[in-house]
Amino acid sequence: MPSDNPDVPPLPSSEPSQVSVPPPILPTSDPLRNGVAIVLSLGLGIFLADAVVSLADDSFILLFGLHVLTLLREITCSLALAVTIVIYLLMGLTPLIPKRVFLPLSLFALVGLLATVPAAIYCYDRMQQISWVISLSQVLLGLFILHRMQGGFRLRWPLVAAHRLAGRGFSWRNLSGFLLANIFGLLPAILIYFVLGAVLALDHFSDGFVALRPAGLTVQVRKYIRPDGKTIQLVPMSHVGETPFYQSLARSFPTNALVLMEGVTDEQNLITNQVAYERMAAALGVAEQQEAFEPRGELVLADVDVSDFTPGTIAGLNLIMLVHAQGLNAGTLMKLLQFSQPHLEEQFFEDLLRKRNRHLLNEIEARLPAAEHLIVPWGAAHMPELAREIQKAGFQVVETRDYVAIEFRSKARKNKPAANTNP
Numbered sequence: 490m491p492s493d494n495p496d497v498p499p500l501p502s503s504e505p506s507q508v509s510v511p512p513p514i515l516p517t518s519d520p521l522r523n524g525v526a527i528v529l530s531l532g533l534g535i536f537l538a539d540a541v542v543s544l545a546d547d548s549f550i551l552l553f554g555l556h557v558l559t560l561l562r563e564i565t566c567s568l569a570l571a572v573t574i575v576i577y578l579l580m581g582l583t584p585l586i587p588k589r590v591f592l593p594l595s596l597f598a599l600v601g602l603l604a605t606v607p608a609a610i611y612c613y614d615r616m617q618q619i620s621w622v623i624s625l626s627q628v629l630l631g632l633f634i635l636h637r638m639q640g641g642f643r644l645r646w647p648l649v650a651a652h653r654l655a656g657r658g659f660s661w662r663n664l665s666g667f668l669l670a671n672i673f674g675l676l677p678a679i680l681i682y683f684v685l686g687a688v689l690a691l692d693h694f695s696d697g698f699v700a701l702r703p704a705g706l707t708v709q710v711r712k713y714i715r716p717d718g719k720t721i722q723l724v725p726m727s728h729v730g731e732t733p734f735y736q737s738l739a740r741s742f743p744t745n746a747l748v749l750m751e752g753v754t755d756e757q758n759l760i761t762n763q764v765a766y767e768r769m770a771a772a773l774g775v776a777e778q779q780e781a782f783e784p785r786g787e788l789v790l791a792d793v794d795v796s797d798f799t800p801g802t803i804a805g806l807n808l809i810m811l812v813h814a815q816g817l818n819a820g821t822l823m824k825l826l827q828f829s830q831p832h833l834e835e836q837f838f839e840d841l842l843r844k845r846n847r848h849l850l851n852e853i854e855a856r857l858p859a860a861e862h863l864i865v866p867w868g869a870a871h872m873p874e875l876a877r878e879i880q881k882a883g884f885q886v887v888e889t890r891d892y893v894a895i896e897f898r899s900k901a902r903k904n905k906p907a908a909n910t911n912p
Contacts, residue, residue, distance in 0.1 A: 521658045522651045525585050529654075530647035532572040533634055536594055539569035540627035547621040570598055581667030584656040590634055597627060603679075606686040610693050696873035698725040705897040708869060710738075711876065713884035720862045721853065721879055725869035726751070728778050729770040730894040735781040737892060738866070742785045747860040749791035749852055750784075751867040753845075759795045759803050762810035769813075775895060784866060791852040791865075793845055801830040802840040846874050853879070 542565045546558035577595035580586045601623045608619045636642055638649045688701045700707050708725040724738060742748060770777045795803060808828055812821045830836070849871070853863060865875065 519651065521583070522585060522654050525579065525583060525654055526647050526649050526651040528572075528579065529576065529586065529591065529649040532576045532591075533594070533631065533638070533648045535565070535569050535572050536597075536627070537631035537635065539565035540624060540631045543624040544621070544628050547617065547624050551617055551621055573598060581664055581671075583658055584660045584663045585654040585658060587654070590637055593630060594634060597630060599679075601627075603682060606683070607689070610686070610690050694873075695725070695869055696876060698723075698872040698876075699869045702893075703897070705893045706895040707891050708894050710741075710890045710892065711886050712888040712890075713876075713879055714887045715883045715885075718861065719857055719884075721884055722746075722862070722864045723872055723875055723879075724864060724866040725872045726778060726782075726866050727869065727894045728766045729773060729775050730778065730781075731896055732776045732781045734892055734894050735776065735778065735783075739782060739784045741890075742864055743862060744785050746786035746862045746864045747856055748784050748786045748788050748864045748866065749849065749856070750788050751871075752790055752792050753795055754790070754792065755795040757794075757796050760810060761807050762814045764810055765813060768816060773895060782866075784864070786864065789852075789856070791849050793848050797844065798840040799836050801833055801836045804828070805830060805833055805837065842870060843874075846871055846878075849875065850878050854882075 539562075542558055542562050546556070546562045549555045549557055573595045576586070576591055580588055580591065580595065604623065605616070605619065608616060612619065632642070635648060638653060639645060684701075691699050691701055698709050698711075700709070706727070708727065710722065710724050713721045713723070727734075766777050795806075798806075805828070808824060811824070815821055849865070849867065853865070856863060867875070
């Protein structure tokens with residue numbers, strides 16, 4: 490009620506005043522961003538789990554010779570490989586993923602594989618130590634990414650928060666750049682790297698007797714001489730090759746030379762499938778050695794019999810020859826997967842290489858007193874050890890000659906064998 494006294498100010502109205510209050514700001518929902526964050530979190534978690542398991546497995550093997558975590562490692566490694574491939578593909582589809590952080594994670598398996606190539610060539614006896622270093626690097630990389638994404642070493646789910654993913658959900662520029670980088674950058678680089686690795690591996694393991702050159706697969710024939718005038722010629726052979734290659738080799742043999750021939754006999758018929766390389770020769774468009782190579786001189790078989798091999802090696806040879814005869818089909822693939830022999834690699838190396846080399850070296854020693862010139866046309870894998878042993882016996886290299894065994898150029902140029910003499 491208003492007052493009648495004019496000196497008294499009117500009372501305020503009893504009605505509430507209207508005050509404007511802004512509504513609360515609610516977080517917006519972005520399904521794509523949240524989904525990518527979950528995938529990255531799972532990927533990082535699996536990557537770290539695989540890193541820890543791998544490091545523990547390598548440590549047990551190095552320290553105690555125990556493989557207690559190998560099966561678990563195979564499982565985590567498969568999962569980590571799958572999820573890192575997914576992350577790598579997602580980086581091409583969306584710019585949301587911080588590439589500086591997750592590109593090393595997604596390419597770690599590839600980089601590790603590439604790093605093992607030179608290691609396997611030059612440090613094969615230290616591969617377990619190298620594997621430990623790679624596993625430790627994986628752990629450190631995973632912890633670094635976790636620290637970046639969590640702002641410290643804290644474990645909060647999700648490991649990668651959605652608010653750390655900046656950018657648009659999709660960008661044609663990002664996708665096109667990703668495709669161009671892979672097609673014209675990554676893939677050619679990997680191909681060149683493996684080709685160079687093959688070149689280095691052939692040169693290292695064959696001690697230069699076999700090499701990959703732009704012209705093709707080449708072999709080097711070496712002539713050795715002893716102070717008393719005795720000579721030995723080591724001729725690295727290939728089971729398949731160009732017909733002119735075999736013809737040129739055969740013509741180079743003196744008619745008065747003693748040729749110690751390679752060829753495992755099978756007096757007891759222990760090999761159930763014929764040893765042949767028809768499929769390989771047909772696929773490469775070349776000839777088989779046993780058909781195209783007709784050397785001159787006195788030929789003497791200087792190899793062992795199949796019965797000298799261990800049962801595991803004989804079983805493995807029968808399976809290999811079955812694949813050669815029938816090709817890789819469902820039946821032969823199943824037999825390959827079911828085949829299991831302990832220490833098979835060591836048995837193969839001992840039987841097919843070292844045992845035969847020892848037998849051949851005994852033949853060389855026995856034949857040298859009656860022969861002035863010995864020629865040894867054997868498989869290239871035998872040459873490094875043979876060369877070392879005859880050099881220990883006083884022989885020195887006096888001449889080398891290179892032949893192209895398998896031509897890489899067009900078929901029109903295959904009728905012209907390459908041979909270079911380096912005295």
